[in-house]
Amino acid sequence: MTMKYKDNPQAVADLVRPAEVHRDLYIDDEVFDLEMKHLFASTWVYVGHESQVPNAGDYFATEVAAQPILLARHTDGEVYVLHNRCPHKGTKIVIDRAGNTGKFFRCPYHAWSFRTNGKLLAIPLKKGYKDTGFEQSEAGQSGLPPVGAVKNYRGFIFVRMKQEGISFEDFFGGSLSSLDNMIDRSPVGKLEVAGPPLRYMHNCNWKMLVDNQTDTCHPMVAHESSAGTAVEIWESLEKDENTKTPMAMEVIAPFMSPYEFFEDMGIRTWPNGHGHTGVHHSIHSDYSAIPGYLEMMEEAYGEERAKAILGENRHNTVYFPNIMIKGPIQQLRVFIPLAANKTLVESYIFRLVGAPEMLLERTAMYNRLINAPTSIVGHDDLEMYERAQEGLHCQELEWVNVQRLYEEGEDLDLEAVENGTTERQMRNQFHAWKKFTVESMEAEARDLADA
Numbered sequence: 001m002t003m004k005y006k007d008n009p010q011a012v013a014d015l016v017r018p019a020e021v022h023r024d025l026y027i028d029d030e031v032f033d034l035e036m037k038h039l040f041a042s043t044w045v046y047v048g049h050e051s052q053v054p055n056a057g058d059y060f061a062t063e064v065a066a067q068p069i070l071l072a073r074h075t076d077g078e079v080y081v082l083h084n085r086c087p088h089k090g091t092k093i094v095i096d097r098a099g100n101t102g103k104f105f106r107c108p109y110h111a112w113s114f115r116t117n118g119k120l121l122a123i124p125l126k127k128g129y130k131d132t133g134f135e136q137s138e139a140g141q142s143g144l145p146p147v148g149a150v151k152n153y154r155g156f157i158f159v160r161m162k163q164e165g166i167s168f169e170d171f172f173g174g175s176l177s178s179l180d181n182m183i184d185r186s187p188v189g190k191l192e193v194a195g196p197p198l199r200y201m202h203n204c205n206w207k208m209l210v211d212n213q214t215d216t217c218h219p220m221v222a223h224e225s226s227a228g229t230a231v232e233i234w235e236s237l238e239k240d241e242n243t244k245t246p247m248a249m250e251v252i253a254p255f256m257s258p259y260e261f262f263e264d265m266g267i268r269t270w271p272n273g274h275g276h277t278g279v280h281h282s283i284h285s286d287y288s289a290i291p292g293y294l295e296m297m298e299e300a301y302g303e304e305r306a307k308a309i310l311g312e313n314r315h316n317t318v319y320f321p322n323i324m325i326k327g328p329i330q331q332l333r334v335f336i337p338l339a340a341n342k343t344l345v346e347s348y349i350f351r352l353v354g355a356p357e358m359l360l361e362r363t364a365m366y367n368r369l370i371n372a373p374t375s376i377v378g379h380d381d382l383e384m385y386e387r388a389q390e391g392l393h394c395q396e397l398e399w400v401n402v403q404r405l406y407e408e409g410e411d412l413d414l415e416a417v418e419n420g421t422t423e424r425q426m427r428n429q430f431h432a433w434k435k436f437t438v439e440s441m442e443a444e445a446r447d448l449a450d451a
């Protein structure tokens with residue numbers, strides 16, 4: 001393989017122009033390796049929610065920056081984020097996605113064992129490892145390596161793989177208001193993951209999925225065959241004044257809203273690649289009230305604040321680079337890049353602790369109807385991503401257009417609210433992609449020069 005981009009930050013920077021990006025961002029293996037090593041290591045990446053590991057010994061395994069990662073609850077009550085890699089010969093310590101390991105992890109190859117905070121516990125025939133570094137187990141060295149930095153934000157656990165870098169607060173800034181709103185919808189300010197996620201593999205680049213989260217010009221087109229058919233059938237049925245719109249129709253019908261609806265909903269962007277659709281209203285605005293819920297919220301927060309929390313109808317909030325959340329229905333989707341053309345998606349729903357169960361029913365229904373691999377909507381999108389992934393191999397056209405409502409001089413380092421069909425948020429993501437990838441490549445080059 002020729003190395004076109006490695007050690008060449010300028011070539012990587014040139015892939016992102018103000019209103020178009022190069023196809024290599026999606027299809028090139030070398031670019032993929034670089035973005036994992038630099039972008040995913042120097043930004044704050046979501047790993048999991050603390051309610052996935054409620055008890056000591058609970059663990060959850062995932063991938064961050066295309067590396068195996070482990071989240072574990074230790075006996076001190078803390079959640080540790082560790083590399084899922086035996087220091088001996090590299091074997092993955094756990095292979096199940098989630099479970100309870102008891103008091104310690106035990107590598108299945110030669111039985112080295114580790115405490116649930118990652119520290120080395122014991123090595124069989126230990127004296128044979130004199131002067132290798134592994135004999136220092138009591139000092140707690142040589143265990144499962146920790147990641148650079150961990151932040152537990154109100155139960156949501158993020159990591160920065162590098163030791164040094166931008167702080168969590170500086171990276172996310174005002175965008176944390178979306179997470180706050182989702183959490184505040186619980187009268188006691190607490191969420192719990194409800195069951196395992198829907199998990200599905202996409203044969204496309206992870207950025208296809210992230211781009212799609214604020215692509216408001218596609219629902220009425222790509223989802224016409226699914227949502228459009230559902231609406232047509234519902235409209236053809238005989239109804240009278242007692243007919244209640246089923247929850248499933250409330251969920252699916254807004255996908256067929258006209259362009260003006262999406263234009264008016266607005267898009268807000270924040271620096272560093274974060275942003276959301278649904279500033280003024282969204283496809284979640286017109287759901288029926290859940291009996292008793294408003295009263296519970298007023299009791300907990302007071303009338304005014306309860307109204308403000310529930311009046312927020314943000315649609316999709318992208319926390320660049322790897323998640324999207326939907327506050328009004330308590331969902332989170334994680335985009336886990338595995339290769340340039342392979343992305344694992346996990347779609348989680350949350351229970352609002354202390355709120356009526358019907359809210360959980362609604363988020364579960366949404367996940368099933370819209371996000372599941374067996375849903376009637378989700379695979380409309382999947383088909384588009386996979387077609388684009390194949391189409392981008394065309395040699396004739398090298399650039400991907402993200403120009404909609406672009407104006408020269410656009411400043412993506414400023415927060416802004418714009419027309420809901422702008423592609424500003426996509427440009428914002430690529431701007432952040434370039435900034436963090438290239439800065440980290442340049443820092444690496446400086447370190448090498450200094451060494």
Ligand code: FES
Pocket residue numbers: 086087088089090091107108109110111112
């Ligand atoms: S590889 Fe884990 S103990 Fe040998």
Ligand SMILES: [Fe+2]
Pocket residue numbers: 218219222223381
């Ligand atoms: Fe879609």
